[in-house]
Amino acid sequence: MSSERQKHPLTDTTEPNLIEDTFTYDLPPLIKFVKQPVIEIIDGQPVEFDFNSVKTRDIFVTDTTFRDGQQARPPYLVDQMVRIYDLLARLGGPNGTIRQTEFFLYTKNDREALDRCRGLGHRYPECTGWIRAEEGDFRLVKEAGLQETGILTSSSDYHIFHKLKFKSRKECMENYCEIVDAAFDAGVRPRCHLEDLTRADIHGFVLPFVDRLQEMSMAVPENMKVKIRLCDTMGFGIHYPNAELPRSIPKLIYKLNRECGVPSDRLEWHGHNDFHRVFSNASTAWLYGCDAFNGTLFGYGERTGNPPIEGALMEYIALKGDLCGIDTTVITELAEYMTSIGFPISEHYPFVGKDFNTTRAGIHASGLRSDERIYNIMDTTKLLNRPPKVAITDKSGADGITHWVNEFFGLTGRDRVNKIKIHKLARWVMDQYEKEGRLTAISDEEMENKTRELIPDLWETHHTQ
Numbered sequence: 001m002s003s004e005r006q007k008h009p010l011t012d013t014t015e016p017n018l019i020e021d022t023f024t025y026d027l028p029p030l031i032k033f034v035k036q037p038v039i040e041i042i043d044g045q046p047v048e049f050d051f052n053s054v055k056t057r058d059i060f061v062t063d064t065t066f067r068d069g070q071q072a073r074p075p076y077l078v079d080q081m082v083r084i085y086d087l088l089a090r091l092g093g094p095n096g097t098i099r100q101t102e103f104f105l106y107t108k109n110d111r112e113a114l115d116r117c118r119g120l121g122h123r124y125p126e127c128t129g130w131i132r133a134e135e136g137d138f139r140l141v142k143e144a145g146l147q148e149t150g151i152l153t154s155s156s157d158y159h160i161f162h163k164l165k166f167k168s169r170k171e172c173m174e175n176y177c178e179i180v181d182a183a184f185d186a187g188v189r190p191r192c193h194l195e196d197l198t199r200a201d202i203h204g205f206v207l208p209f210v211d212r213l214q215e216m217s218m219a220v221p222e223n224m225k226v227k228i229r230l231c232d233t234m235g236f237g238i239h240y241p242n243a244e245l246p247r248s249i250p251k252l253i254y255k256l257n258r259e260c261g262v263p264s265d266r267l268e269w270h271g272h273n274d275f276h277r278v279f280s281n282a283s284t285a286w287l288y289g290c291d292a293f294n295g296t297l298f299g300y301g302e303r304t305g306n307p308p309i310e311g312a313l314m315e316y317i318a319l320k321g322d323l324c325g326i327d328t329t330v331i332t333e334l335a336e337y338m339t340s341i342g343f344p345i346s347e348h349y350p351f352v353g354k355d356f357n358t359t360r361a362g363i364h365a366s367g368l369r370s371d372e373r374i375y376n377i378m379d380t381t382k383l384l385n386r387p388p389k390v391a392i393t394d395k396s397g398a399d400g401i402t403h404w405v406n407e408f409f410g411l412t413g414r415d416r417v418n419k420i421k422i423h424k425l426a427r428w429v430m431d432q433y434e435k436e437g438r439l440t441a442i443s444d445e446e447m448e449n450k451t452r453e454l455i456p457d458l459w460e461t462h463h464t465q
Contacts, residue, residue, distance in 0.1 A: 018373075026379050031318040040241045042254050049250075051287050054319045059286050061312045062268060062294045063088060063101035066113070067130050067150075068306055069296040070104070073343070080341055081113040082120070084297070087334050089122040093325030096124035097316060098309065099292070102150055105129050105140040114144060128191070133179045141188055148189040150229065151179055155206050156196035169205050177212060184220050191227040193270070198236040202245045202255065210260045227266045228256060230290065232281060235274030235304065239284035249281055253288045268292035273304035282307040283315055297334060298345060298352065310334075310351055328383040351384060358389040359400075392442040394433035398426045404447060405455075409462040417458065424454040 022030050037048040065088075066081055076084070085101065092098025103117075104110040118127050129149035131137035141149045153176045154160060157169075166172040176192070183190040192213060200206050210228060217225035230252060241250035249269075256262045269285035269292065271278045282293050293316075299308035310331045317323055335352035339345055347354040357380050376388040387407055390400045398419040405425070406416045419426070428450055432438040452459045 023373075025373055026382060027321070027323070028314045028318045028378050028383075030321050031315070040250070042241060042251055047254065049288060054286060055321070057264065057291060059291050059293070059316065059319075060097055060099040061092065061309055061316065062099055062292050063125055063296065063309060064270070064294055064301070064306060065101065065296045065309070067102045067104055068270075068301040071302040072300055072305065075107075075109065076113075076341075078109055078113045078116065082116045083337060084334070085117040085125075086120055086122075087330055087337065088125055088297075089120070090327055091313070091330040091334065092124055093323075093327055094124075095325040097313065097324060097326050098125045100128050100148070101125040102128045102130045105131065105137075105144055111140075111144065130193075133176050135179070135182065138179060138182050138186075141183075142186050146188060148191060148227075149183065150191045150193050151176070151183070152195060153192040153209075154195040155209070155231075156200040157205075158199060159196050160205075173205075173209050173212065176209070177216065180213065180216060180226060184216070184224060187224070189224050189227070191229055191268070193229040193231050195231045196233040197230050197252065198232045198246050199234060200246050202252070206246075207255060207260060210256055210262060214261055225266060227268060228262055229268040229270050229292075229294065230256070230285070232269075232271040235272040235277060237271060237277065237281045239277065239280050241288075249284050250288045253285060253290050257289045264289045264291045268294050270294040271307055272301065273299065273306070278305065278307050279311055279315075282312065286315075286319075297338065298343075298349065300343070314351070329385050332384050332386060355389075355391065357386060358391050392429055392447055394430070394438075396429065398422065401426045401429055405451065405458070408444070408448065408451075409458070411462065415462070421458070422455065425451060428454060 022032060024030060033051040035052070037050040039046050039048055041047070065084065066076070070076060088098055088101065103114045105114070114127055114129075126148070127146065129141050129144060129146045130152075131141060131149055132152045138149075154164060160166050160169060160172045164172065166175070180190045180192065194200070194206060197206065213226045213228070230249075232249075236247050237249050237252075238247045239249050241248060243251070245251050245255075253267065256267060257264060267285075267290040269282050269290045271281045271294075273279075278299065282295065286293055293307065293312045295307035295309040295312050296305065297309050299305040299311070313326050313328065313331075317326060317328075331351055335345055345352055348356060350356055357376055359375055372388050380386045380388060389407060390396060390403045392401060392404055396404075401422050402417060402419050405411070405422055411417065425447075429442060432442065
C-alpha cells in the first residue's frame with residue numbers, strides 16, 4: 001500500500017450529475033463493465049474474461065417451478081400449472097428469454113399438466129422432463145414424446161456411495177452413460193444434472209464423466225448433444241474465482257467450458273440459497289460462460305429455495321440494456337395469482353411484496369413527493385404496475401400523508417394537494433400516536449375513511465374518478 005496519500009479535487013458544479021446512463025429509471029439500473037477484459041488467476045494461470053460478452057451471448061433463463069418448486073409446497077393442481085405456464089410464456093416474451101421449463105412425469109396429474117401446457121401452443125418456454133438415471137423412468141419420457149429431459153446424474157461421493165449405493169465410481173458412470181445412450185437412441189436430448197457438484201471430486205469423477213459425455217455427443221447431431229446442468233444442491237457454491245474447487249463457480253465453468261470443451265449454450269446453472277448466495281452465484285455463472293440461469297418463480301424451492309426467475313429477468317434487462325420482449329408487468333400478475341392460490345409472499349419481498357416500494361419515513365416521503373427517483377428503485381409504475389407508496393406511521397409527517405393522499409386518489413399535476421390541504425388529516429394521524437398511544441401503522445382503509453370524514457370535498461371530487 002502506498003504511503004503517499006492521493007488527493008482528490010472537488011469537481012464543483014451547479015448542475016446535478018444523476019448518472020442517468022446507468023440509472024435510466026425506465027429500466028432496472030444497467031450493469032456495465034470496464035471495456036478491457038478482466039484478468040483473473042485460475043489454477044495459477046492468468047485467464048482473460050470479457051464480461052461485456054453477455055451483451056452479445058444468447059444468455060437465457062430456464063424454469064423449474066413445476067419440479068424443484070413443487071418440492072417446497074403441496075402439489076399444484078393441473079389448472080394452476082396451466083395458468084402459471086401461460087403467464088411464464090407472456091413474461092419471457094416471444095424471444096424466449098424464459099427458454100424452458102421442466103416437469104415431473106410420475107403422476108397422472110403431472111402428465112396431464114404437461115399435455116395441457118403443450119396444448120397452449122407456446123413456443124417458449126419449451127416443456128422438458130426430469131427423471132432419475134433409471135431405465136423405467138426413461139420409459140415415461142418416451143411415452144410423453146418429449147424432445148429433452150433432465151437426468152439425475154449425482155456427482156459427489158456423498159451421493160454415489162451413500163445415497164445411490166454404487167460399489168465404485170466406474171459402475172456409477174456406466175449406469176449414467178447407459179441412460180444417456182438410451183436417450184440418444186430414442187431421439188431425446190439428454191440434460192445431465194450433476195447433483196451436488198460443489199461437493200464432488202472434480203478431477204477424479206466430474207471431468208472424466210463430462211469427457212465421456214463429450215465423446216458420446218460426437219456421434220449425434222448438434223441439436224442432440226448432451227447438456228450439462230451444474231447443480232449447487234446444498235448452496236456450497238462461491239462466486240470468488242480464486243476459491244478452491246469444488247466450490248468456485250468461475251473455476252467449475254472454466255473447467256467444463258475450456259478444458260472439457262462444453263460450449264456455453266450447453267451449460268446451465270442450478271443453485272440453492274442455503275448460505276444466501278443463490279442469486280449472486282447464478283449471475284456469476286452467466287458472466288463466466290454458462291448461458292442458462294435456472295430458477296423458480298419467487299425463488300420458491302426445496303429447503304431455502306432456488307434463484308428467483310423475476311430477479312433473473314431484471315438482471316438480464318440490466319445486462320442487455322433493453323427489455324428484449326420481456327413483459328415485466330406479468331411479474332405482478334403472477335404474484336397476485338400465486339397469492340390467490342395460497343402461495344405466501346413476504347410483504348417486503350423485492351418487486352412483488354406488499355411493501356416492497358413503500359416508505360414509512362416522512363423525510364423519504366418528502367423525497368418521493370419532489371422526485372420519486374430519490375426513493376424508488378426504478379419506474380415501478382411502468383415496469384410492474386406498482387406505484388411507489390407510503391405507509392402512515394408516527395414517522396410519516398405531513399409530507400408522507402400528503403404523498404399518500406395524492407397517490408391514493410391518483411392526483412396529478414395541478415390536482416395534487418399540498419400540506420395545507422391535509423392539515424386536519426395530519427393532526428388526526430399524530431393524535432393516534434401522541435394521545436392514543438398507538439404503535440401500529442395506519443391502514444389504507446382507515447386513511448380512506450378518515451379522508452372522507454375530514455376532507456369531504458376532496459373525496460367527493462376524486463373518489464369516483
